Amino acid sequence: MVWRTYILVPGLLVFGVLLTCPSHAQDIDGHWTPWSSLTTKCSKTCDGGFQKKVRSCSNPTPEGNGAPCVMENGMNTIGVEYQEMLCNTQSCWDGDWSEWGNCTVFCGRGKEFRWAMCNGTNCTNNQAKSEQRDCNTWSKPTCPSPCITMKCPEYGVCHDRSTEEDPKAVCICTMGYTMRSDKKACIRPPPTKPTPRPIPTLPPEQKVVATVISKTASTVLIVCVSICLGIFLFLRIFTPDRVIQMNMEIALLLAHCMLMFPASITETPTLCRIVSILVHFFFTACFMFMFLEALHMYSFVAFVVNKDGMFSRAQNTLVGWGMAAFIILFCTCFEFDNYGGEYHCWLQMNTPLVYGQLIPIVSLVVITFTLIEAAGANEYKPLKGMDKGQLISAKFSQRTNLIIMPFVFAHLLVGMFSEYEQNLPLYGVFSILNSVTGVLVLFLHCTNNQQVRMKMKALYASMCKSSGAR
Template sequence: MEFKLTKGMTALALCVLNLILFPDNVQGMDIDGNWSPWSSVKGFCVNPDNPLALVSCGGGVMKRYRSCTNPSPQGAGAVCAGSNTDSTPCNTNPCPLPVEFMWSEWSECSARCGRGQQRRYKMCGGIRKRLPEMTAGHGDNAIRPTEAPVLIPGATAPPAGAAAPAAASSLPGGKTWIDLWELELSSPCIDQPPLEMKDNENQTVRDCNTWKYYGPEQPDLWNHTNCPDPCSIYKCPKFSKCDTKLSTTEDPVLRCTCQMGTVMKSDNSSCIVPPPTTPTPRPIPTLPAATKAVTGAVSRTASTLIIIFLTITIVLFLIFRIFDPHRIIQMCEEISLLAAHICLFPTAYAKPVPVECRVLSILVHYFFTVCFTFMLLEATHMYAMVASVVKQKGLLSTKQNLVVGWGVPAFIVLFNMCFEYENYGAVYHCWLTMDTGLLYGQFVPIVVMVVSTFTLIEAAGASEEYPPLKDCDEVDRTTAKISQRTLLIILPLVFASFVTGALSEYEQQVPLYGTFTILNGVVGGTMFFFHVTSHPKTRALVTKVTSSLCKKKK
């Protein structure tokens, strides 16, 4: 191949040779500057607003350099146009979100009203999501992967007090740091969230409560939209009232309260009439041994007094052989009261109650009832004579008075024995018991007789002005009028003695024993005096004896 040297090439070669051999000859020439090639090694990926901070995610820049030395401008030559640096985006991958941002929002509470659970799930797959109320921090979360920036080796930290970088700096392509942070997040899905309510690695569960209550002072201010009044939904049993006064700020509490004296059944199924309560057994009253001996002696003394007076009265009338209908009635009163007090002498009580004690208690009940029955018959006899119902010998015959006076009490006692036999007698006395149903069987008939007797006495007093019947026995009529007044005194005394005696034995109280003794003495003396003076023969005898005594004194 033939090489030809042209004129231009010859001139260029001569110019280069001149520069090499004679460099000083170039000065004074005008040469334009030109850029050198770009550096092949790029720098660190840094924050464009803080070149000393390395960026590993969220977007940074890498810079390359060139110089205006190819050739350098000389003389009046032009400077290189453009920048000597070039920025290229780097590490634009999203920064990892904080752990709490990796979960979905909490679901609604599973319970519409009351306690339930909320769930949230771990986000996985392709997700593009901006969490609420976090916009202001997007830039910081994107450009600050660590709390303290990692500095380029050999660099120094910015001075204290330096202004913080902007939260959303512009990047090539018009993107911002917020746009970069909102890039898709990709996380592998291990498995789908399970249906059962339990924790696992893909979901979390927490308790929730949609019940809102403002206390019993404002019971109608709870969340009625989701929580209607429980009483409007739940039906309480019959005879009960529903209320929510026991509700708390965390839970509704419904209560059904039974009305009209009923009580709730143990299983809360219905309101029932409360069963009768078992009464607490009454403690047995006790007295010290010495006191008990004294009260026993006092009680026997009281019975002895009335026995003595009644015995004298009976013997006196037997001596005079007085057995008219009126006297038979009074004699039965005396015999029954005497027999009742004789039954008080034995101390047959023990634990358990022996049969002897029950028999004594039955006899005391019977003889006291006989006494009050004959007092009622005496009042009937007296009224028939005073009110001129009959001419003589009273309304009933002697046999009729005996049958009624002894038979009716026997029926009353037998009736009580059919139902309350086990309650006759006690472990500490053989008197009448007062803490069982036998109390009504003992006192109700006697009280009825006492009230009836007082009624007849009052009626007889109002009928004294009635004209007597023709051929009326004036002696019997006078005796009946005396009986009207004496019975008005004897009856309350005997009733008071009966009640006081029963209470003294039941309560075991010394004052009651003392009162019983005094009443028995008064009853014995009163019956002796009034029964003797109410009959004409004995009244004449008393008058004769009194006159004789008066003459001897003169």
């Protein structure tokens, strides 16, 4: 028998007595001894340290081809294995924390802190430590609005949108401005391009019909107005009221002459724009002279003047054409590019120019009817030396305007819509209104003029005498 001695740990002796066999030893597997009851000193006095136990592969020690011991990590060994165990896990800081301090933010979210001093032997280089946690001191009823300190850019206004949990404020741009992407300035938004309106079209056969009936109706009006002008030129009647009517007839005649241009004119944008401007100008002048005619009538019926009206022939002519030219000049300064169109050269309905077209005309119509109503609704004291012939003509003119003006205004609007919508029924209504307007101008302007009536009676009487003499 052989005695063997093993030193397992410095300072710790473990004796084992192993009985070996002679040279004919058997194969013996190794086995672990129990974990030692003695341990190393704990590495810390608090906050969790480690200590070790030990065991050896000597119970028995492997011999010959015997298997070694298997450690807990799966490795083979014939030596020793150490096991680490937690010790002194109590905190070095327990019971030494201060109260939580004030929140770092007033009326908002921040942090609050507390501190502790070390009482253990393991914090020689760290004698104090701190902890932090989130805090929220916001109170919507008692805290000031965040808009007080928030500065918005020019044209921006602060809006308080605070919740019960957090203060919140946003800057909103006003007066049509929008916030820039960096939130630092209010800027004018770029103009949005409207969706282009699809161009309305008529089938070819309907387009031919619409062109024929509208051009024919304009021709009827042109012929009737030309005959009216010819009659007064032939009879040499140029009284102040007749000069106003004559200018109105010329403006209406020229407006419809512009409408006689073929549809192919749209292929020449410059010419189409000129035609559109002239149509606007002549129709505006037409309503301007109807207003002057109503003013002339009012001066007689209300006994403001006793003869010849408030303005001379030249003044009426200059005011009528001049005011119409001023209105057109104003519109062309701002909306020149909107005159003319892609498929017609009438007045445009889908641009801001429509306001420059309709507002002056509608205003003239309203004022004219107001003058006519004011002249007919009151009784005025006659003036001495009143020209009774001109007074009678003025009263006839009052009735004439009440009939002709609505037809001129109606056929203007229907004509604009029929071209804009390319609508065959509207073309039909436009043609009827054109023809009726032409006939009314011829009939009423001739029959309501005292001098025409007198000369026609004289002409009729002379014709009767001539036929009697035969």
